[in-house]
Amino acid sequence: MDRTATATRQRPFSIRRRIFALALVLLLAASVVLIVFIRDYAERASDRAFDRLLAASALTIAGAVQVENEAVVVEIPFAAFAMFSGQDRVFYAVEDPDALTVTGYEDLAAQMGETVSSEPTFTDILYRGEIARVASVGRLISTPSDTGWVTIHVAETQNQREALSNEILSNAVLPVLALTLLAIGLVWFGISRMFAPLTELEHELRARSPDDLSPITVPVPSEVEHLVSALNGFMARLQKAMERVSGLVAEAAHEVRTPLASLRAQAEIAMDEQDPEALRRRVGRIHTGAVQASQLVSQLLMEATISHRMENSEIETTTLASVIGDVRQRLDPDQAQRLQIALGQAAEAPLRGDRVALREMMRNVVDNALVYSDGPIDIVGHIDKGALSVEVNDRGPGIEAGEKSEVLERFKRGKASNGKVGSGLGLSIVARVAQAHGGSLRLLDRTGGGLSVAITLPLPRRASSSKALGLAAALLLAPALALSPVPADAATTIYPAPDGSSAQTLNILGVTDTPLFAHFIAAYQAQRRDVTVVYEETDSLPLFRRYLDGEMETAPDLLISSASDLQLKLANDGHALAYDSPYLGSLPEWAHWRNEVFGFTFEPAVIIYNPDLIDDDEVPRTHLTLAELIETQTDRFRGKIATYDIALSGVGYLLAAQDQTISSTFWRLANAFGRVNARFSGSSPAILNGVADGSLALGYNVLGSYAFARQAEGAPIEIVVPDDYVLVLTRSMLIPRDAPNAELAKGFVDFALSPAGQAVAAGPTALGAVVPGSAGEWTSETIAARGRGVIQPIPLGPGLLVALDTLRRQRFLDTWQEIVSPKP
Incomplete structure (x- = not known):
């Protein structure tokens, strides 16, 4: 069984x-x-x-x-x-x-x-x-x-x-x-x-002789090549080990033969010796020979052990103090008291290597110093230029200049060693260990007589560069350099890379006011200190037309606009580069289209007014009450009402088209604007300026982000988030297909959608964070809570293209123009 x-x-x-x-x-x-x-x-x-x-x-x-x-x-x-x-x-x-x-x-x-x-x-x-x-x-x-x-x-x-x-x-x-x-x-x-x-x-392997360890040269497929390479490597190591063992055996046989023969001869003579005093001398010689033979065998075995460990690369981390401590514990107490150790900062410096080999290296140096001198042995350590140096100094006879290179070879000893028991292997072991660890060994004459054995070992890179890393960390944690933006022309601002480099430049074409967008750039450059940002400010419709017409001197890497319908049309017509941002999943569905147009703000369309010109009890809270207020007090508000010029402003046309779709009172409101000779502007800041200085009483469909920011600065304006419905748009980002630095643009998209970018949107810019749950004062939740109306985001989707139909747009503009600016 x-x-x-x-x-x-x-x-x-x-x-x-x-x-x-x-x-x-x-x-x-x-x-x-x-x-x-x-x-x-x-x-x-x-x-x-x-x-x-x-x-x-x-x-x-x-x-x-x-x-x-x-x-x-x-x-x-x-x-x-x-x-x-x-x-x-x-x-x-x-x-x-x-x-x-x-x-x-x-x-x-x-x-x-x-x-x-x-x-x-x-x-x-x-x-x-x-x-x-x-x-x-x-x-x-x-x-x-x-x-x-x-x-x-x-x-x-x-x-x-x-x-x-x-x-x-x-x-x-x-x-x-x-x-x-x-x-x-x-x-x-x-x-x-x-x-x-x-x-x-x-x-091929069966046909080989037992002593044939040459590499295998049979052609094999790449899948088997790793196996053949491993087999060749194994045979190479085996051949090297056999050569080392053969050499060790030969040398050991040669070196051990002489002391053994001497011991045998001395013992034979001692057996016939009748004089007790002479016998005692013979026994002493036998003891000395036995000690020498024992030390030789011990050194040979240690060399074999160290050779094996060096070949197997048994690496661990230790310290110089630990290595010297192991050596000192193995000495007799009388001998240990002769060691005077001064290591300073080098004591706890990390050493990467074989702990046993390092210990034997240091033990051989210390043993030689103890054997060849009678006084104290000074062991000094220090760190210099990323390396650890240790010196073992004695007051012995030293080594002559011509012998310093020879004594590093196996079984070689200097003239000063006469009468001293030794094998001639100690310094060769020290040199091999130091070299295997990437260091060096030097034999120097000590001032005042004696020998100084200097061993230099490299420190791990982390330890050797700790000062540099500390400086780098300090620089990273330090506040960003106060680099003032350099205006290139009336509409372009250059933000140099904080680290002073000029290799990478991100070109952004956008409609956001430069002072507001500067917050995004500063936060972005805090993460990417090697990027220069060039920001060109324009209006939404010119941005769309200039890009399509190719009128820009420098091709933009990123387009940012509040007229998301125009952005969507660019993407729909094949001008956008697709990008799967890792933050895309956190965006609401309405705030992105596929992976080409990305919304990053939450901005309601609000009504603003000057509290010195309109009392609290007559403030219009809905679109209908606004129309009624203007209709009943035409003379009072003549020339005092402002809104977007939808023929010039892309975002103005977008808001008007959405108003017309939702509200049955839109054309009534447009008619009221015409009766009071309303003033029309291409941007929200111009309307805000007029309301703040009193030249305007009220502004309609102003972007809430600009209004909230201006109010926070102390401007004398009040803001109404309508109680019937609230249109909310999102500024959108688009990476052009021909962007020269698309990777930098992708990085900025990731930043804007990340918690850090959304914190900027919810912070002093008041542009509003579109990602739910963001941190800051101006989040989508806090903005929605300022009014009681139905929040109606303008979704990024093909539906926005309907209002951009050429015939439909022209008919809408003609009707608007006829109502708000009737001819006499």
């Missing part, structure tokens, strides 16, 4: 069969996993395709929603249902803000809740005996009496979804099975071919 068990344990196994079996199992498992994945993918692909149709239908109906006499009316467009296949049942419902069904299936509306988002949401419900997929979309409307959400539901049964999913699955399974069978055949063939080089390697 034991023989059977032993035979079973020793029975060889086939790697070929094991690899094939493992490959077969993996291929079959992969096929199953792939089929499961394809099935899941088919279902998801089918859902995505039909969900987009559902969402398109719901959005089409939402676009047809109108308000007539404060009642919601909708005429269902033909295109809303023409996109469906006709094989499934379709249901719909439209609810007004009071949850009353305007049109469609009331029982469908009863099963669904209110939707307060313009982004489509999807739900599966059991409706009329079948599972139906429902797309729900909200449409914010504003009437003179109220502001609320109209909810649109479109539902479709799922027969065609399942049919498409099954079709995708069936068309994919057959190729998977065929490929699996083909892969199994290829694996078997490949395994057979793979083992052919190993057979050739086996023949």
Whole structure:
């Protein structure tokens, strides 16, 4: 039974069969996993395709929603249902803000809740005996009496979804099975071919003689090359070890033969000696020879041990004080008292190396000093230029200049060693250990007589550069250098790299006021001290046109604009570089489009007024009350109201187009502007200046970020966050496809979306942090809490392109111009 068990344990196994079996199992498992994945993918692909149709239908109906006499009316467009296949049942419902069904299936509306988002949401419900997929979309409307959400539901049964999913699955399974069978055949063939080089390697090794340790030169595939390299390395080490052992044996035999022969002769003579005194002398000589032979054998064994340890590179960290302490403990107390040690800072300096080898190195030096001198032995250590130096000084006979290089060889001794027991291996061991640790050994004449053995060993880089690292840390922790921006022209500001370098330059073209954006640049350069930033300030529409026309002298690396519709059009037309920022997941869905346009601020459109010109009890809190205030006091506010010139300002046009979509009072407000000869500007700061100095009484649709910052500076303005609805836009960043320094631009995008960048947005700039949960005074949560109106972010998405349609834009501008600036 034991023989059977032993035979079973020793029975060889086939790697070929094991690899094939493992490959077969993996291929079959992969096929199953792939089929499961394809099935899941088919279902998801089918859902995505039909969900987009559902969402398109719901959005089409939402676009047809109108308000007539404060009642919601909708005429269902033909295109809303023409996109469906006709094989499934379709249901719909439209609810007004009071949850009353305007049109469609009331029982469908009863099963669904209110939707307060313009982004489509999807739900599966059991409706009329079948599972139906429902797309729900909200449409914010504003009437003179109220502001609320109209909810649109479109539902479709799922027969065609399942049919498409099954079709995708069936068309994919057959190729998977065929490929699996083909892969199994290829694996078997490949395994057979793979083992052919190993057979050739086996023949090469079997044909060699036992003492042939030369490298293997048989050509092998790269997969086996590492094995052959390891085998060659092993044989090289084995050959070296054999040579070392052979040399050691030869030298030991030569060196030990003489003292052993002397011992034998002395012992034979002593056996015949009759004189007790002469016998005592003979025994003394025998003892001296035995000591010498013992020391020689001990040194030979130690050299072999050290050679082995040096070859195996047994590295650890120790200190000079620990090494010398080990040496001192091994000495007799009388001898140990002769050591006078002064190491200073070198005592605890870290040494990287073999602890045993370092100890034997120091022990040999100390033993020589104790043997060849009678007085105290001075051991001095110090650190100089990243290296540790230790000197062992004695007052012995020293070593002649011509012998200093010879005594470092094995079995070589100087003339001063006559009469002293020794092997001639001590200093050679010291030299080998020092050299193996990257150091050096020097034999110097000591002033006043004696020998000074100086050993220098390198310190680890971390220890040797601690002062430099401390200085670097101090520089990193120090405040940023106060480098004043250098204006290049009226609209461009250069922010030099804080470290003084000029190798990397980031060119940003943006619409944000330079003093505000300087906060972002300062915080960014605190992290990237090697980057120079060139910031050119312009308006949103000129930015868009100049980039498209290629009128800029230096191609920008980053475009930043508050007119996100224009940014989106640039991206949609193929001018943006895609970038998967690691902070993209923290952004709200509405604040980015794909991975090309990134929003980084949260800025409401607000109403500002001068408290000296408008009393608190007449401040307009909604869009309707603003229109009524202007209509009833036309003469008072003539020339005192200001808003954007939407023909010149990209952000002004964006806000006006969103107002017109949401509010039924928009054109009434525009008419009121025309009656008081409202003044129009291309930027928020100009409107703020007019309200602050009293030349204007009120500004409409001013960006809240500028208003909050100006108010914090002490400007005499008050801010109204409307109580009916609040439009919120986000400044967006875009990396042009032809950006010269795209990597730097990506780094700035990461910074702006990171907690550090969002803290700047929520800080003194008052631009608002778009990432929820950011730290600071001006977060999206605190800004939303300043008003009671419905927060309506302007989402970054293809919907913004509708207002940029050339014909639609021109008609909108013509109507606006006709109303706000009527001809006499």
